[in-house]
Each structure stands twice: as C-alpha cells, then as structure tokens.
Amino acid sequence: xxxxxRDLHVEFHTRDGVAKAxxxxxxxxxxxxxxxxxxxxxxxKSVTAQAVMGILDTPPGRITGGEVLFQGRDLLKLKExxxxxxxxxxxxxxxxxxxxxxxxVLSVGDQLAEMFTVHRGMSRxxxxxxxxxxxxxxxxxxxxxxVGQYPHQFSGGMRQRIMIAMALALEPALIIADEPTTALDxxxxxxxxxxxSELQREYDMGLILITHDLGVVADVADRIAVMYAGxxxxxxxxxxxxxxxxxPYTRGLLDSVPRLxxxxxxxxxxxxxxxxxxxxxxxxxxxxxxxxxxxVCRTDEPPLYExxxxxxxACHFWRECLNG
Amino acid sequence: xxxxxxxxxxxxxxxPLTRGVVxxxxxxxxxxxxxxxxxxxxxxxLGIVGESGCGKSTVxxxxxxxxxxxxxxxxxxxxxxxxxxxxxxxxxxRNIQMVFQDxxxxxxxxxxxxxxxGEPYDIHPEAAPKxxxxxxxxxxxxxxxxxxxxVNRYPHQFSGGQRQRIGxxxxxxxxxxxIVADEPVSALDVSVQAQVVNLMDRLQSEFxxxxxxxxxxxxxxxxxxxxxxVMYLGRIVETGTDTEIYEHPTHPYTQALLSAxxxxxxxxxxxxxxxxxxxxxxxxxxxxxxxxxxxxxWKARERCALEVxxxxxxxxxxxAGGPVAHDSACHFAEAVSIRRSAPGVSVxxxxxxxxxx
Numbered sequence: 001x002x003x004x005x006r007d008l009h010v011e012f013h014t015r016d017g018v019a020k021a022x023x024x025x026x027x028x029x030x031x032x033x034x035x036x037x038x039x040x041x042x043x044x045k046s047v048t049a050q051a052v053m054g055i056l057d058t059p060p061g062r063i064t065g066g067e068v069l070f071q072g073r074d075l076l077k078l079k080e081x082x083x084x085x086x087x088x089x090x091x092x093x094x095x096x097x098x099x100x101x102x103x104x105v106l107s108v109g110d111q112l113a114e115m116f117t118v119h120r121g122m123s124r125x126x127x128x129x130x131x132x133x134x135x136x137x138x139x140x141x142x143x144x145x146x147v148g149q150y151p152h153q154f155s156g157g158m159r160q161r162i163m164i165a166m167a168l169a170l171e172p173a174l175i176i177a178d179e180p181t182t183a184l185d186x187x188x189x190x191x192x193x194x195x196x197s198e199l200q201r202e203y204d205m206g207l208i209l210i211t212h213d214l215g216v217v218a219d220v221a222d223r224i225a226v227m228y229a230g231x232x233x234x235x236x237x238x239x240x241x242x243x244x245x246x247x248p249y250t251r252g253l254l255d256s257v258p259r260l261x262x263x264x265x266x267x268x269x270x271x272x273x274x275x276x277x278x279x280x281x282x283x284x285x286x287x288x289x290x291x292x293x294x295x296v297c298r299t300d301e302p303p304l305y306e307x308x309x310x311x312x313x314a315c316h317f318w319r320e321c322l323n324g
Numbered sequence: 325x326x327x328x329x330x331x332x333x334x335x336x337x338x339x340p341l342t343r344g345v346v347x348x349x350x351x352x353x354x355x356x357x358x359x360x361x362x363x364x365x366x367x368x369x370l371g372i373v374g375e376s377g378c379g380k381s382t383v384x385x386x387x388x389x390x391x392x393x394x395x396x397x398x399x400x401x402x403x404x405x406x407x408x409x410x411x412x413x414x415x416x417x418r419n420i421q422m423v424f425q426d427x428x429x430x431x432x433x434x435x436x437x438x439x440x441x442g443e444p445y446d447i448h449p450e451a452a453p454k455x456x457x458x459x460x461x462x463x464x465x466x467x468x469x470x471x472x473x474x475v476n477r478y479p480h481q482f483s484g485g486q487r488q489r490i491g492x493x494x495x496x497x498x499x500x501x502x503i504v505a506d507e508p509v510s511a512l513d514v515s516v517q518a519q520v521v522n523l524m525d526r527l528q529s530e531f532x533x534x535x536x537x538x539x540x541x542x543x544x545x546x547x548x549x550x551x552x553x554v555m556y557l558g559r560i561v562e563t564g565t566d567t568e569i570y571e572h573p574t575h576p577y578t579q580a581l582l583s584a585x586x587x588x589x590x591x592x593x594x595x596x597x598x599x600x601x602x603x604x605x606x607x608x609x610x611x612x613x614x615x616x617x618x619x620x621x622w623k624a625r626e627r628c629a630l631e632v633x634x635x636x637x638x639x640x641x642x643x644a645g646g647p648v649a650h651d652s653a654c655h656f657a658e659a660v661s662i663r664r665s666a667p668g669v670s671v672x673x674x675x676x677x678x679x680x681x
Contacts (some may be wrong), residue, residue, distance in 0.1 A: 027468055040513040040514060040515060042511055051443070072385075096417075141603075155604045156376075157604060158604070159544045160645035184541070184603075185375035185376055185540065185598075186375065186540065186581060186584045186585055187375065187580060187581060187584045187601045188604070189584065189585075189586075190583075190600055190602070191596060191600055193586075194598075194600060212513065212514055213586065213587040214514070215543075215585065215586025215587055215588050216585060216586045217588070218587060218589055218590040218593070219586045219587075219593060221590075232657035238590045239590050239591065242588065242589055242590050242591070252515060253514055253515060254588065256514060256515055256517070256518035256545065257514060257517075257518075257543065257588055258518075258521070258543040258544050259543055259587065259588065266522060266525070267547065268518060268520040268523055269515070269517040269518040269522055270515040270518070270519075272486065273483050273516070274513070275516075283360075295384075
C-alpha cells in the first residue's frame with residue numbers, strides 16, 4: 001500500500017469547545033489507484049488530507065492520534081525538515097481554487113521553475129525549460145509564449161492545468177486533489193478530469209480525489225470512502241456502492257441528486273442538517289437524520305462492520321440498508 | 325403553453341468599455357446579453373442553463389430591473405416594463421421577485437429574520453396592513469419550513485440551507501407571480517439541495533408561481549423545468565421542452581454540454597460517449613462572426629463564419645416533426661443519441677436529421 005492512514009484524530013480548539021474534525025479515520029491507496037473521499041462541507045474530508053500532506057494549521061488544529069504511513073514510513077513522526085522533502089517531491093496537492101493558490105505577482109513559469117530550483121537544485125535556465133515542458137504536458141497551448149504570463153492572464157481551466165503541472169513537476173507517487181474541478185464549468189471540468197486521469201495512468205500515481213460530486217466519483221474512482229461528521233461511514237469499491245449502498249447516509253446522498261436520466265420523481269431529501277462538530281450526537285452521529293435509527297443507534301457508536309473483505313459500513317443495520 | 329406572463333424579445337445588454345480619463349471614448353463593449361427571446365407561461369418553469377459568462381445572470385438582473393437593458397423589451401402581461409418608471413414600475417416589480425445565489429451575502433447580517441422577510445412590506449405597504457405583518461412573516465417562515473419562533477434571530481444563526489429558505493420566504497412575501505431564481509441551490513451541500521428543490525416544487529403548485537430558474541447544473545434544471553433554454557455567449561442557442569433538450573438535443577453545444585455531465589453511475593463509464601470541447605469560451609468583448617460557437621465546434625464549416633444561425637426549428641426537421649423539431653440555432657443541427665446509462669437504459673435514437681450541404 002502506497003499510503004495508509006490509520007485511526008487519525010484531528011481536533012480544533014474553538015470558542016464553543018473542542019471540535020473533533022477527524023475522529024478515527026482510516027483509508028489506503030495503492031499506486032495507480034484512485035480513492036474518492038466523498039463528503040459534505042464539515043465532514044472532515046479536507047482536514048484529513050491536510051493532515052496527510054502536513055499542511056494543517058496548528059494551532060488551531062491538533063493531530064491527537066493515529067498514523068500516516070507513506071511507503072512504510074509514519075509521516076507524523078518525521079521532523080518538519082524531512083516532511084518538507086516529502087511534500088512536493090513525493091506527494092503533491094491540487095487545490096480547488098487555483099487563483100488563490102497561485103502567487104499573483106510571479107509569472108507561472110517562475111512558479112513552476114521554483115519546484116526544480118528548490119527541490120532539484122537546477123539552474124534557472126534549465127528550470128525554465130522544464131516549466132515550458134510541463135505546460136506542454138498539461139496541454140496549455142503556446143506554452144513557450146505563455147510561460148512568462150501571470151495567473152490572472154489565464155482562464156479558470158488553464159489555471160487549474162497549471163496547478164496540475166505544478167503538482168506533477170517532481171513526479172510524485174501520490175497526488176491529493178481537493179475538489180479540483182468544483183470551480184470550473186462542466187465542459188472544462190470534463191477536460192481537466194480527463195487530463196488528470198490520463199496523467200495518473202501514465203505515471204502510475206496514487207490519486208486521492210476529495211469531492212462532494214457523486215457524478216465525478218462515478219466517472220473516475222476505483223474505491224470510495226464516504227465521510228460524515230469526521231468519520232468514515234462507508235468504504236467500498238465504486239461499483240458496489242452505487243449498486244447498493246450499505247449505509248443510510250450514502251443511500252440518502254445517492255437518492256438526493258437529480259439525475260439527467262431519471263426525471264419526474266420527487267427528490268429524496270435527507271432530513272435535518274449535518275451536526276455541529278463541537279456537539280456531535282452520541283452513538284451514531286447520523287442517527288438524528290437516519291430513517292433506520294433505533295435505540296441502539298443513540299447509545300452505541302457503530303464500528304466499521306465488515307460487509308465483505310473489500311467493504312465496510314459503520315451502520316448497525318447495514319444488512320437492512322443493503323437490501324433496500 | 326399557457327398564457328404568457330413574461331415575454332422577452334431581443335433583449336440586449338452591452339457594457340461599454342471606455343478608454344481615457346478626461347475624454348472618455350468607447351473602445352468596445354462587453355456583449356453580455358446579445359439578443360435573447362423567450363416567453364414564460366403562468367405557473368410554468370423555464371430553466372436557463374449555460375456556463376459562467378454566458379449572460380444568464382445578466383438576464384436575471386434585467387428581469388427584475390436591477391439592470392436596464394441596452395435594447396429589447398420585457399413584457400409583463402403585455403406591458404413593456406423596460407419603459408416604466410416611478411410608481412408604475414414599482415407596481416410591476418411587486419409581481420416579479422428574485423431569489424439570489426449566495427445565501428451568505430444576500431441577507432443583511434444586521435437585520436433579524438423577521439425584518440428581512442418583512443422588508444418587502446415596508447416598500448409596498450399596501451400589501452399588508454402594519455398590525456398584520458408579524459403574523460404574515462411567521463406564516464411565511466412556516467411555509468418555507470422554518471420555525472416561526474425564529475423571527476428574532478439573525479442570519480448568522482442559520483445554516484446555508486436555512487438561509488436560502490429565508491431568501492425564498494422574502495421572495496414570496498408579496499405573493500408575486502414570477503420568481504427569478506439565480507443559482508438558488510448551487511452554494512448548498514448535496515443533501516440540503518434536495519430539500520430546497522423540493523420546497524420550490526411545492527411552493528410552485530401551492531401559489532401558482534412561474535419560475536425562471538437559472539443554473540449551471542443541468543441535472544437540477546431538468547428536474548425542475550418544463551422548458552429549457554441553453555445559453556452560450558449571450559444568446560439562447562437551443563430551446564425546447566425538457567425532453568426535447570435532454571433526450572433530443574440538436575445543437576452541438578447542447579450535445580457537448582450534456583455529454584460532459586458526470587452521471588452518478590459507474591457502470592455507465594465505459595459506455596458513455598463524451599464530446600470534449602477544445603478551448604475556452606471566447607471573450608464577450610470579441611464575439612466570433614457568424615455562429616458564436618464555431619470556434620469550439622467540431623462541425624464548423626465556412627458557412628458558420630459568415631452567417632448567423634437563427635434560433636428556429638431547422639427546416640429539415642419540420643416535415644417529420646416530433647421531439648427533434650424544436651428551436652436550434654445551428655446550420656447543421658443534427659439528432660444524436662444521448663447515451664448516459666448502461667445499455668438497456670439508453671435513450672433510443674429517434675429521427676435522423678442532417679443539415680443541408
């Protein structure tokens with residue numbers, strides 16, 4: 001396994017108390033594999049990724065437990081100096097908002113070249129040539145002419161390509177993409193996702209795709225981990241989950257998206273709201289919104305039950321859910 | 325279609341680009357909306373889809389008179405509202421209300437929910453007698469599924485979905501006939517989106533509302549709309565009933581847009597035929613000649629650069645009729661099969677059409 005997260009806990013100290021943003025999360029990715037981490041805002045999907053990358057703001061955040069095994073090493077035990085060498089070179093991240101993630105006063109060429117001068121000690125001239133090559137790779141037209149331009153001179157889709165180029169620069173083994181296409185239009189989104197999966201195949205990289213879009217997940221993922229209130233509630237191969245979800249939250253999500261090919265039915269709506277992380281309900285965090293909830297759900301937190309060797313569900317009544 | 329409440333014809337909004345400080349001269353224009361026509365029937369939902377920058381939000385703003393059109397007309401029950409002012413305009417505005425995209429910035433953080441929802445009554449005092457307002461506001465909150473006891477709370481005490489309900493309650497306050505909703509659910513989480521979409525569905529039948537529903541999410545637009553218009557660079561390129569547009573699109577842009585929408589069904593992965601458009605949308609300051617989509621179109625020929633295609637039923641579809649015979653602004657409009665799901669669920673091809681030449 002390329003990356004394995006084990007029992008990760010992250011807390012935030014807020015005025016309202018301690019928010020358990022990540023509460024015992026575990027997942028893994030192999031080389032060449034795509035894991036989609038699915039969840040709504042506040043589910044802890046991005047915080048988990050930040051902890052893995054080592055870019056969590058501490059304080060207010062604090063990692064209170066767990067392991068992040070990357071190629072066998074526990075990253076949480078490394079010194080900041082060593083972490084820096086891993087970050088960028090061995091694992092890289094693509095953010096949602098390319099405009100605010102790029103430096104507005106440096107040309108894109110300089111920002112790309114920086115990867116090579118800092119991590120590889122290349123000369124500026126060689127690094128510049130590499131930058132042009134990368135821009136070509138992510139299919140930015142007229143790369144040689146545009147290498148000196150600034151981020152604001154590029155369209156949203158082109159900026160996201162530059163982010164991808166930057167992530168790929170040092171040929172990392174793992175890429176974490178946090179909502180990489182959310183800010184883009186559908187036609188551009190399709191271009192960018194296609195590019196990303198093509199490059200992933202070519203370099204045999206592991207990809208963690210963080211998203212709330214069930215459509216994108218169905219298109220590219222091999223496995224899915226569904227998060228709710230800081231925990232993984234279901235983890236399964238992509239085909240299994242769409243065929244028959246084994247957790248009521250997953251089922252609710254799938255039923256609540258309107259589909260182009262199924263018109264006319266009233267949308268299923270999960271009642272209520274996601275919980276406040278400083279006051280997560282006892283027992284199963286989803287029980288106040290769950291149609292299957294019973295007494296045991298209010299008192300006992302469900303473990304991740306084994307549904308099949310490749311599949312887990314954190315629901316006491318997963319059998320019932322699986323059978324519809 | 326039912327008797328139209330709103331008729332828009334040849335609507336244009338150009339924003340001038342000027343240069344110079346003392347002697348300002350116009351050097352060009354952003355052609356945000358460049359000739360849009362549609363009609364909205366009573367109690368009907370018209371969906372408008374398009375990518376960012378296509379002018380859909382500018383259309384929305386003109387409908388509620390937040391922007392004055394450069395040219396064209398907007399008729400509300402036969403009366404051109406773009407020519408009205410003062411009292412007459414105010415009276416018409418009462419009947420056309422708006423729900424905004426971002427529930428975080430469209431509610432004043434220093435006003436209570438009661439004040440926000442009741443504010444329309446300050447502007448149109450004839451709509452509700454003063455003593456009756458509090459009760460009306462509480463009724464409205466109840467209608468949109470919020471606890472009427474919340475009237476004294478402030479927006480920050482609510483979640484995104486609840487805030488959007490507040491925005492909808494405000495839109496309903498004056499009992500309008502038309503609600504213009506600009507991306508009303510795109511800022512919300514998936515599980516909350518469904519709640520708001522269902523609410524809008526319910527309110528429509530309860531109050532006989534007509535919606536102009538603007539969004540970039542094609543699935544949601546299909547779900548809620550009776551008719552759909554697809555916009556590209558300031559113009560509607562194709563329009564028809566939801567089945568005509570989604571099952572039988574004939575404009576290449578609509579076809580590309582539909583094929584790009586990810587479908588939540590991994591089985592469909594291998595069977596989908598995707599049209600990946602090259603390049604980006606051209607700038608609205610520099611719109612291509614002829615057909616504005618031709619720079620990204622795989623079917624473009626010489627004629628497309630010379631002649632602007634009209635939004636009408638293509639001649640070659642007219643004799644046979646059927647769902648492919650709807651308005652499409654393409655010289656080479658063609659029926660294709662849209663296959664989104666696994667075989668067996670796919671939509672059969674009906675009617676073949678080929679452009680002349």
